[in-house]
Amino acid sequence: EDQVTQSPEALRLQEGESSSLNCSYTVSGLRGLFWYRQDPGKGPEFLFTLYSAGEEKEKERLKATLTKKESFLHITAPKPEDSATYLCAVLTIGGSQGNLIFGKGTKLSVKP
Amino acid sequence: DSGVTQTPKHLITATGQRVTLRCSPRSGDLSVYWYQQSLDQGLQFLIQYYNGEERAKGNILERFSAQQFPDLHSELNLSSLELGDSALYFCASSVGGSGDGYTFGSGTRLTVV
Numbered sequence: 001e002d003q004v005t006q007s008p009e010a011l012r013l014q015e016g017e018s019s020s021l022n023c024s025y026t027v028s029g030l031r032g033l034f035w036y037r038q039d040p041g042k043g044p045e046f047l048f049t050l051y052s053a054g055e056e057k058e059k060e061r062l063k064a065t066l067t068k069k070e071s072f073l074h075i076t077a078p079k080p081e082d083s084a085t086y087l088c089a090v091l092t093i094g095g096s097q098g099n100l101i102f103g104k105g106t107k108l109s110v111k112p
Numbered sequence: 113d114s115g116v117t118q119t120p121k122h123l124i125t126a127t128g129q130r131v132t133l134r135c136s137p138r139s140g141d142l143s144v145y146w147y148q149q150s151l152d153q154g155l156q157f158l159i160q161y162y163n164g165e166e167r168a169k170g171n172i173l174e175r176f177s178a179q180q181f182p183d184l185h186s187e188l189n190l191s192s193l194e195l196g197d198s199a200l201y202f203c204a205s206s207v208g209g210s211g212d213g214y215t216f217g218s219g220t221r222l223t224v225v
Contacts, residue, residue: 034214043114043202043216044155087155098143098206099168100214104154 002027006088006103013110016077021086021106024070029093033071034100035064036087044087047073078110115139116217118203124223130191133220137184137205141215143167144186145206146178149219150199161186162208193224 115138157170161180
Protein backbone atom coordinates (compact mmCIF):
# COMPACT_ATOMS: atom_id res chain seq x y z
CA GLU A 1 0.00 0.00 0.00
CA ASP A 2 1.26 3.47 -0.91
CA GLN A 3 2.21 5.44 2.18
CA VAL A 4 3.68 8.80 3.18
CA THR A 5 5.15 9.46 6.63
CA GLN A 6 6.30 12.84 7.88
CA SER A 7 8.52 13.56 10.84
CA PRO A 8 8.63 15.13 13.28
CA GLU A 9 4.92 15.75 13.95
CA ALA A 10 5.79 19.10 15.52
CA LEU A 11 8.92 21.24 15.54
CA ARG A 12 9.64 24.34 17.59
CA LEU A 13 12.51 26.55 16.47
CA GLN A 14 13.97 29.85 17.53
CA GLU A 15 14.12 32.51 14.86
CA GLY A 16 17.26 31.92 12.83
CA GLU A 17 17.66 28.28 13.91
CA SER A 18 17.88 26.18 10.73
CA SER A 19 16.41 22.67 10.56
CA SER A 20 14.95 20.02 8.25
CA LEU A 21 11.61 18.29 7.90
CA ASN A 22 11.45 14.71 6.65
CA CYS A 23 9.02 12.96 4.32
CA SER A 24 9.53 9.26 3.70
CA TYR A 25 7.43 7.42 1.15
CA THR A 26 6.64 3.89 0.10
CA VAL A 27 4.99 3.80 -3.30
CA SER A 28 4.79 1.42 -6.23
CA GLY A 29 6.05 4.11 -8.56
CA LEU A 30 6.62 7.83 -8.00
CA ARG A 31 5.36 10.32 -10.55
CA GLY A 32 6.01 13.35 -8.36
CA LEU A 33 6.44 14.53 -4.78
CA PHE A 34 4.78 17.73 -3.63
CA TRP A 35 5.37 20.06 -0.70
CA TYR A 36 2.61 22.34 0.54
CA ARG A 37 2.33 24.90 3.31
CA GLN A 38 -0.96 25.14 5.21
CA ASP A 39 -1.96 27.90 7.61
CA PRO A 40 -4.73 27.21 10.16
CA GLY A 41 -8.17 27.08 8.54
CA LYS A 42 -6.75 27.70 5.07
CA GLY A 43 -6.19 25.55 2.00
CA PRO A 44 -2.77 24.03 1.25
CA GLU A 45 -0.49 26.41 -0.64
CA PHE A 46 1.79 24.86 -3.24
CA LEU A 47 5.53 25.13 -2.61
CA PHE A 48 7.46 22.61 -4.75
CA THR A 49 7.16 19.58 -7.00
CA LEU A 50 10.09 17.15 -7.31
CA TYR A 51 10.13 14.44 -9.94
CA SER A 52 13.37 12.48 -9.72
CA ALA A 53 16.02 11.50 -7.18
CA GLY A 54 18.73 14.11 -6.86
CA GLU A 55 16.43 16.98 -7.79
CA GLU A 56 16.49 20.11 -5.62
CA LYS A 57 14.32 23.23 -5.60
CA GLU A 58 14.61 26.46 -3.63
CA LYS A 59 12.31 29.30 -2.70
CA GLU A 60 13.43 32.00 -0.30
CA ARG A 61 14.40 30.24 2.97
CA LEU A 62 13.11 26.84 1.82
CA LYS A 63 14.93 24.11 -0.09
CA ALA A 64 13.43 20.76 -1.03
CA THR A 65 15.46 17.68 -1.94
CA LEU A 66 14.48 14.21 -3.12
CA THR A 67 16.03 10.74 -2.85
CA LYS A 68 14.57 7.39 -3.86
CA LYS A 69 13.01 6.90 -0.43
CA GLU A 70 12.52 10.33 1.11
CA SER A 71 12.39 14.06 0.72
CA PHE A 72 13.66 16.80 2.97
CA LEU A 73 12.44 20.34 3.37
CA HIS A 74 15.32 22.43 4.69
CA ILE A 75 14.48 25.71 6.38
CA THR A 76 17.36 28.16 6.65
CA ALA A 77 17.26 30.96 9.23
CA PRO A 78 13.48 30.70 9.71
CA LYS A 79 11.32 33.65 10.68
CA PRO A 80 8.08 33.65 12.72
CA GLU A 81 6.07 34.01 9.50
CA ASP A 82 7.34 30.57 8.44
CA SER A 83 5.18 29.06 11.20
CA ALA A 84 2.66 26.72 9.54
CA THR A 85 1.98 23.06 8.89
CA TYR A 86 4.08 21.65 6.06
CA LEU A 87 2.51 18.83 4.08
CA CYS A 88 4.18 16.31 1.83
CA ALA A 89 2.23 14.40 -0.82
CA VAL A 90 2.99 11.92 -3.59
CA LEU A 91 1.49 11.33 -6.99
CA THR A 92 1.90 7.72 -8.06
CA ILE A 93 2.43 6.11 -11.42
CA GLY A 94 -0.29 3.92 -12.81
CA GLY A 95 -3.90 4.45 -13.72
CA SER A 96 -5.35 7.63 -15.06
CA GLN A 97 -6.19 9.25 -11.79
CA GLY A 98 -4.43 12.22 -10.27
CA ASN A 99 -5.14 11.99 -6.57
CA LEU A 100 -2.40 12.92 -4.12
CA ILE A 101 -1.52 10.79 -1.09
CA PHE A 102 -0.70 13.08 1.83
CA GLY A 103 1.33 12.67 4.96
CA LYS A 104 -0.10 14.03 8.21
CA GLY A 105 2.19 17.04 8.17
CA THR A 106 4.79 18.70 10.37
CA LYS A 107 3.58 21.64 12.45
CA LEU A 108 6.37 24.21 12.58
CA SER A 109 6.46 26.97 15.18
CA VAL A 110 9.14 29.65 14.96
CA LYS A 111 9.56 31.84 18.04
CA PRO A 112 11.06 35.33 17.84
CA ASP B 113 -6.44 33.98 -4.16
CA SER B 114 -5.72 30.57 -5.71
CA GLY B 115 -8.45 30.85 -8.33
CA VAL B 116 -10.35 27.88 -6.89
CA THR B 117 -13.56 29.08 -5.24
CA GLN B 118 -15.41 27.14 -2.58
CA THR B 119 -18.73 28.03 -1.01
CA PRO B 120 -19.89 28.28 1.66
CA LYS B 121 -16.85 28.91 3.89
CA HIS B 122 -18.64 27.70 7.00
CA LEU B 123 -21.62 25.41 7.49
CA ILE B 124 -23.28 24.31 10.70
CA THR B 125 -25.98 21.69 10.49
CA ALA B 126 -27.67 19.00 12.56
CA THR B 127 -27.16 15.26 12.46
CA GLY B 128 -29.25 13.50 9.84
CA GLN B 129 -29.33 16.51 7.52
CA ARG B 130 -28.04 16.89 3.97
CA VAL B 131 -25.72 19.63 2.68
CA THR B 132 -24.17 20.60 -0.64
CA LEU B 133 -20.69 22.05 -0.99
CA ARG B 134 -19.76 23.89 -4.16
CA CYS B 135 -16.47 24.30 -5.98
CA SER B 136 -15.55 26.39 -9.02
CA PRO B 137 -12.19 25.33 -10.46
CA ARG B 138 -9.45 27.65 -11.68
CA SER B 139 -10.08 28.94 -15.19
CA GLY B 140 -8.92 26.38 -17.76
CA ASP B 141 -8.71 23.47 -15.30
CA LEU B 142 -10.72 20.40 -16.29
CA SER B 143 -10.14 18.23 -13.22
CA VAL B 144 -11.72 18.71 -9.81
CA TYR B 145 -10.69 16.78 -6.69
CA TRP B 146 -12.42 16.63 -3.31
CA TYR B 147 -10.54 16.04 -0.07
CA GLN B 148 -11.62 15.75 3.56
CA GLN B 149 -9.36 16.97 6.36
CA SER B 150 -10.12 15.99 9.93
CA LEU B 151 -7.93 16.64 12.97
CA ASP B 152 -6.66 13.09 13.34
CA GLN B 153 -6.66 11.87 9.74
CA GLY B 154 -5.02 14.54 7.67
CA LEU B 155 -6.03 15.13 4.07
CA GLN B 156 -7.95 12.18 2.62
CA PHE B 157 -8.86 11.92 -1.05
CA LEU B 158 -12.57 11.49 -1.73
CA ILE B 159 -13.23 11.69 -5.46
CA GLN B 160 -11.97 13.12 -8.76
CA TYR B 161 -13.87 14.36 -11.80
CA TYR B 162 -12.35 15.14 -15.16
CA ASN B 163 -14.36 17.12 -17.72
CA GLY B 164 -17.65 15.94 -16.28
CA GLU B 165 -16.75 12.28 -15.83
CA GLU B 166 -15.82 10.50 -12.61
CA ARG B 167 -12.11 9.60 -12.86
CA ALA B 168 -11.14 8.16 -9.47
CA LYS B 169 -12.66 7.31 -6.13
CA GLY B 170 -11.00 7.27 -2.75
CA ASN B 171 -12.41 6.58 0.69
CA ILE B 172 -15.73 8.23 -0.02
CA LEU B 173 -18.69 7.06 2.04
CA GLU B 174 -21.85 5.86 0.31
CA ARG B 175 -23.70 8.75 2.00
CA PHE B 176 -21.52 11.14 0.01
CA SER B 177 -21.81 11.83 -3.71
CA ALA B 178 -20.45 14.36 -6.15
CA GLN B 179 -20.87 15.57 -9.70
CA GLN B 180 -19.22 17.93 -12.14
CA PHE B 181 -21.43 20.07 -14.33
CA PRO B 182 -20.94 21.19 -17.97
CA ASP B 183 -19.53 24.53 -16.80
CA LEU B 184 -16.97 22.43 -14.83
CA HIS B 185 -18.06 23.49 -11.37
CA SER B 186 -18.52 20.63 -8.95
CA GLU B 187 -20.78 19.87 -6.01
CA LEU B 188 -20.19 17.48 -3.13
CA ASN B 189 -23.38 16.23 -1.50
CA LEU B 190 -23.22 14.90 2.05
CA SER B 191 -26.34 13.22 3.44
CA SER B 192 -27.48 11.58 6.68
CA LEU B 193 -24.79 13.60 8.40
CA GLU B 194 -23.09 12.28 11.51
CA LEU B 195 -20.97 14.05 14.12
CA GLY B 196 -17.89 12.39 12.66
CA ASP B 197 -18.44 14.12 9.32
CA SER B 198 -17.37 17.41 10.90
CA ALA B 199 -14.22 18.40 9.02
CA LEU B 200 -12.70 20.76 6.51
CA TYR B 201 -13.62 19.86 2.93
CA PHE B 202 -11.23 21.03 0.24
CA CYS B 203 -11.58 21.17 -3.47
CA ALA B 204 -8.57 21.27 -5.79
CA SER B 205 -8.29 21.61 -9.53
CA SER B 206 -5.72 20.87 -12.22
CA VAL B 207 -5.50 21.32 -15.97
CA GLY B 208 -5.25 17.65 -16.87
CA GLY B 209 -6.51 14.51 -15.23
CA SER B 210 -3.23 13.25 -13.92
CA GLY B 211 -2.69 15.64 -11.06
CA ASP B 212 0.00 18.03 -12.19
CA GLY B 213 -0.44 21.65 -11.24
CA TYR B 214 -2.76 21.06 -8.33
CA THR B 215 -4.31 24.17 -6.77
CA PHE B 216 -6.44 24.05 -3.64
CA GLY B 217 -9.35 26.21 -2.62
CA SER B 218 -9.71 27.69 0.85
CA GLY B 219 -12.14 25.01 2.01
CA THR B 220 -15.56 24.63 3.62
CA ARG B 221 -15.62 24.03 7.35
CA LEU B 222 -18.52 21.71 8.15
CA THR B 223 -19.71 21.37 11.74
CA VAL B 224 -22.36 18.76 12.50
CA VAL B 225 -24.11 19.27 15.85
